[in-house]
Amino acid sequence: MTAMSLGTNTAISLRGIKLQHDKFTLGPLHCEIPRGMVTAIVGPNGSGKSTLFRAILGLEPLQSGEIEVLGSKIDFGEDDSYKARIGFLAENPHAHENSFTADEKAQFASHWYPGWDWERYRKLLRHFDVDGSVKLSKLSKGMRRKVELAITLAHDPELLLLDEPSSGLDPFAWKTMLEELQRYLEPGDRTLILATHILEEIRRLADYILFLNRGKILGLYEKDRLLDDWRTIVVQQHEAKGFGNEALQRTPGLQGLAEAGPGVYRLEVNEPEQGEAYCRSNGFQVLAVQRMELEDILSCLIRKEEAKR
Numbered sequence: 001m002t003a004m005s006l007g008t009n010t011a012i013s014l015r016g017i018k019l020q021h022d023k024f025t026l027g028p029l030h031c032e033i034p035r036g037m038v039t040a041i042v043g044p045n046g047s048g049k050s051t052l053f054r055a056i057l058g059l060e061p062l063q064s065g066e067i068e069v070l071g072s073k074i075d076f077g078e079d080d081s082y083k084a085r086i087g088f089l090a091e092n093p094h095a096h097e098n099s100f101t102a103d104e105k106a107q108f109a110s111h112w113y114p115g116w117d118w119e120r121y122r123k124l125l126r127h128f129d130v131d132g133s134v135k136l137s138k139l140s141k142g143m144r145r146k147v148e149l150a151i152t153l154a155h156d157p158e159l160l161l162l163d164e165p166s167s168g169l170d171p172f173a174w175k176t177m178l179e180e181l182q183r184y185l186e187p188g189d190r191t192l193i194l195a196t197h198i199l200e201e202i203r204r205l206a207d208y209i210l211f212l213n214r215g216k217i218l219g220l221y222e223k224d225r226l227l228d229d230w231r232t233i234v235v236q237q238h239e240a241k242g243f244g245n246e247a248l249q250r251t252p253g254l255q256g257l258a259e260a261g262p263g264v265y266r267l268e269v270n271e272p273e274q275g276e277a278y279c280r281s282n283g284f285q286v287l288a289v290q291r292m293e294l295e296d297i298l299s300c301l302i303r304k305e306e307a308k309r
C-alpha cells in the first residue's frame with residue numbers, strides 16, 4: 001500500500017486494470033468511482049461485475065494496471081488493512097461458514113473490524129427478523145442473505161460493496177434492505193457500490209451507473225442525467241420528400257434508429273432538443289417524444305456496443 005494520491009472525491013480509481021480468467025478478459029478498465037455516492041454496477045450475466053469486486057478487494061492478481069481504494073494502492077497479497085474500512089457482501093455465501101451461527105460469524109467479524117457495533121448488529125437482525133443463534137446452514141437462502149447484510153453493515157464501513165444484495169430476499173425483506181441502506185447513507189460521506197440487475201434498486205438508490213459489458217466499461221453515467229437526456233422520437237417523413245432515413249443517420253445524439261412503418265422512424269437520442277429540431281428541419285414531422293426507461297437505455301447501449309463487434 002502507498003500514501004494517499006487520490007482526489008478526495010474518488011473512492012476507487014481503476015487505472016488500466018486488466019486480468020484474465022480462461023476465456024474471459026476483464027479490462028483494460030479506466031474509471032474513477034466517486035466517493036460519498038451510490039454507484040450501481042450494471043451489466044449482463046458474465047460481464048465481470050463479481051470479478052471486478054474481487055479485483056477491488058485484492059483477491060484477483062492483475063495482469064496490468066493498478067487499483068487505488070480509499071487512498072490506498074492495492075498490492076495483491078500485501079498489506080490489506082484498508083479492508084477494515086470496507087464492507088463486502090459476496091454474491092454467494094461461503095460454504096466453509098455453514099457450521100457457524102450468525103452470532104458466531106458476527107463474533108469473528110467483530111475482532112476484525114474496529115468500527116464493529118453490537119447494538120447496530122442486533123438492531124439489524126431484529127429489523128430483518130432473523131434469529132442469530134441458528135446455524136447458517138439451517139437458514140433459508142433469503143434468511144442467510146439478511147444475516148450477511150447485517151454483518152456487512154454492523155461496522156458502518158466507509159465503503160460498502162454489495163454483490164447482488166437482494167438475491168433471494170422476499171419483497172418485505174427487500175424493502176427493509178432499502179431502508180437500512182438509506183439509513184447507512186444518511187451521514188452523506190458513505191460510498192456504496194452495488195452490482196444489481198434490479199432496476200428499481202437502481203432507480204431508488206443510485207447516483208451513478210457503471211455499465212459493464214463483456215469485461216469492458218461502456219460508461220459511468222450520472223443516473224438523473226441519463227434519464228433526463230435519453231428520449232425516443234417518433235418521426236414521419238413528409239410524403240413529398242420520399243422514403244429514406246439517410247438524413248436521420250446524422251441526427252445529433254443519435255443512439256438507435258429503427259423503421260416503425262412506411263416512412264415512420266423511431267429514434268433513440270441523447271441530445272433531445274437538438275435531435276428534435278434537426279428532424280423537423282430535415283423534412284420529418286415529429287409524432288411523439290418520450291423519455292426512455294432505464295432498461296431501454298441500457299439495452300440500447302448494449303446493442304450499440306455489440307454492433308461494433
Ligand SMILES: Nc1ncnc2c1ncn2[C@@H]1O[C@H](COP(=O)(O)OP(=O)(O)OP(=O)(O)O)[C@@H](O)[C@H]1O
Pocket residue numbers: 021022024043044045046047048049050051052091
Ligand atoms: N475463477 C474463475 N475462473 C475462470 N473463469 C471465471 C472465474 N471467475 C469468473 N470467471 C468467468 O468470468 C466471467 C465473468 O464472471 P462474473 O461472475 O464476474 O460476471 P458477473 O457480471 O458477476 O455475472 P452475473 O451477473 O451472472 O453474476 C464469466 O465468464 C465467468 O465464467
